[in-house]
Each structure stands twice: as C-alpha cells, then as structure tokens.
Amino acid sequence: MGLCERCKKAQATFHLTNIDRSGNKAERHLCDRCAGEEGLVQSGKPAVDVDEILQSFIAASKSGGAELSNLVCDQCGISYVEFRNQGLLGCPNDYDAFKEPLTRLLERTHGATHHEGKTPKSLGLPRKPQQDLRRLKRQLDEAVAGEDYERAAQLRDRIRELENA
C-alpha cells in the first residue's frame, strides 16, 4: 500500500484503473479525502440509505413483491423514492400511502410511532385535568421567579379552582 498520489500524505485506499477507448490503462491511487475532492466518491452522507434498501428487500420478500420504490401517493403523485431523495413529503395523505416504510423511519428518528400530546379541540377529545394542574403549578413557579406577582395571584386562584373541582 502506497501513499496517495495527490496529497502524498495519507494512505491510498482508493484504486482506480481507467481504460480509454484505445485500450490504454491508467491507474490512480488516492486517499479517501482526495478521491472525494475529485468527485470520484460521494463524500458525506450517502444518497441511498443502505438500511432502507435492505428493509425494502425484506418488505418485498415478505409481501410478495410490492417494492417500496413503487409506492406512489394517489393524491399528490409523489413516489416514496422522490420523498427519500428530497426529504419532504408531498401531502398529508402520504403518511397513509407510505405508512409501512414511514413508520420504520419515524421509529428510527423519534424512537416512537404514536403521537402524544395536544389534539385539535374539534376532535372533541377530553383534556386531562392533571396535565393542566401540572402546567399551572409550573407557571406559578415561573411567575414567582420572574417577580410577576399579579400573574402569580391569578395562577394561584386557577389552581385552587381546579383542585376544588
């Protein structure tokens, strides 16, 4: 193993043999960094997620051929591959259209697959009074720390109301 022919400092790990049309061979020996700088390898994050490809093969073999790359949202027309390339989804329906691979992706990025927390009031789900109480008590602490006594008094009254309810 020799040194990189370009920077002459690092170990050459990238070996390329070019054969032109007349059959002349030209060899190049570069380190990773120089190879990257010459655009011979993709530096940084690979455009294709190997894990994703593996998963898609597994999914395809399980479901009998429905490959991820064929997934397309019938509402906005974006394909799963397009989404993976640009990182942004095309419409709210994609979350259902790409449900299977997306759930795996969410599991990896957030460590969870189900929402916790606020929901639109229009859905008519009841609020938990315990949550409100915890929040009010912390707001009271903040108000006292910030010497906002008027607000602190208001908060104290609301906490009493809730506790007596």
Next chain:
Amino acid sequence: MSGPLDQVARQAGEWLRGTGPMHEIVISTRIRLARNIRGFPFLPRADADVRREIAAAMHGAVRRTPLLKDHVEMDVEQLDELDRTLLVERHLISRQHADGSGARAVLFEPSEASAIMINEEDHLRIQTMRSGLQIDAAWEQINAIDDALEAHLDYAFHAQYGYLTACPTNVGTGIRVSVMLHLPALRLTNELEKVAQAARDLKLAVRGLHGEGTEALGDFFQISNQITLGRSEEEIIDDFRSVVIPKIVEYERATREALLKNRPQALDDKIWRAIGLLKNARLISSHEAMQYLSHVRMGLHVGRLDSVDLATLNELFLQIQPAHLQKLHGERLTGEQRSIERAAFIRARLHTN
C-alpha cells in the same frame, strides 16, 4: 431607501429586553409550532397558484382571529432582500423563508413576542419568543394562538401521527423549543464542546446564533429538541425547564465564579480588551464585534464593569448585523463600508469618538 421596516430596525424586540429568569445566561426562549391544512398539498408539491391559494386561506384565518388583530403583516414575496434579511436578523422569519420563492408572508406582534410565517416549509409556522427562560409564558401564548387559529382552520391531524408536517422530523406535536444561551466562561475554559456533546446525547440539537446551518459555535449557543413524536409538549418543555437548561446555566455560573476567584486578571483582561477594541476600532466585522460584545456582556453580569448599560448592549447585538446596519445608515453598503460604519456606530453608542 425607505420602507415599511425602517422603524422596526431602531429598537430591539421583546425577546432582547434582557429580563426574565436566568436572563444573565439565557438570552431568549422560543417555541414554534408547525401546522398544515387538510385539503392542500404540502408546499414542496404546491405550484405557484396553489401556494397563492394556501397563503390566502391562511391569511383569511389569521385576520378572522381577534387574538391576532394587532399583528403587523409583511408580504415577504414583495419585500426587497435587505428587508427580508432584517427580519431574519430579528428572528421573525427563517433564512429559508427569506430565500424562498412564491407567495409567502409573516405576521408579527408589534412587540415581536409572537410571529406567524405563512408558506415556509409548512403552511403555518407559529412562534413565540421571550427574554430569559420563560418557557411556560411562551407555551401559554403559542397554545392560545394555535387554539384560536384552529377555530378557523381544518388542521391536518392524524390519529396515530398527530399534526402532519412536510418533513417527518417535525411530525407529532410539531413543536420546537429553542433556548439561546450565552456561555462565554464555558467557551473560555474550553468546556463548551463537552456541553454540546452532552446535549447531543440527549437528542437535542446544538447550533450557533442563527439556527439551522450555523454550526460554528461562538459564545452563543442555541439548544433545541429534535424529537417531536411520542412525547407531549409538556414533557418536551419540562426537560428544558427542569433539567437541561438549569444544568447548563449552573455550569456556566460556577465556571464564571471559578474564573473570578482563581483568575480575575485573565477575566478582566478579556473584558477590558473587549471594551478597548469596541471603543477604538475603525473597521470591525460583525463576527468580531459579536465576540467583544459577548465579553462585555459577561463583564456586566459578573460585576466587573458598570460603564455600559444592558439595553444598549442588547440593541448593539442586533443592530451591528449587516441588514440592520444598512437600514439604520439609510443606504446600501459594501462589505468594507459596513465594517467602517459598524465601528463608528459602536463607538457612538458607547459614547466615545
């Protein structure tokens, strides 16, 4: 060169007041919520006409909301580049929103405590900002704005995934809590990278002064949550309020005290050199000015200096930035002209010549 934002440049917004809990170290608390509307594509998939339709729908909803009646409105698409950058420097819009294309707008409270971006990465990006560590006040306001807007809008909400966003990294609560910290003592003692690493281990993002894309850490350090799914707003907020921020603040305070006790001359040297440079420089970049202003700010808070007032200092942090400087000067300036103007502006504000 005059425009709708001339007056805005003259003062600092609510979040730079330098008040609130832990304000000597916590510059500001910001919360944003990402929201989208059912029946429209996300913005990457919206052509110019659809973008306009979305903007009109959002605009209508905001204008029908009494809570937002005093919000000042800016058509970002129509603003020139300088005004857009001014809004970025004030944290009222993102760099992405400024540089984007097509119909888009921002509406903000005159105090700048809250702002709503229309057609950024999501249909709506609501934000609230406060001085110091006031997460609950920021949450209370943003929650109220969100509720008020929801009365007029059919949010894209999924039973399993929560609030749907263009990027799956924001799905769920759509919340991002960002706290801006001033940590000069930790930086001076080379402890800052340790803090950054600890934060990253907790799945928090660590950035420089202007958020995404500004990786280089100066003395200012912005910390924000990355997980938005599977944890409630309350839990996310509570991490910041009870664990992460108090720990970092305590570390910075202890480091300042140790420096004061063990190496007072080294600390004074930083502070007084900074004052000397700011009062005498004839050419200064915003990066360099920011560094010295940071040392002066620390000097004020550790009681080694009282000749500069905090309000002036806070305004300087904002007004030495390129768009503010040009706005206040009244004409466009080249890089070197800006450095001259910035040095003169700082000397004038610190009452020297």
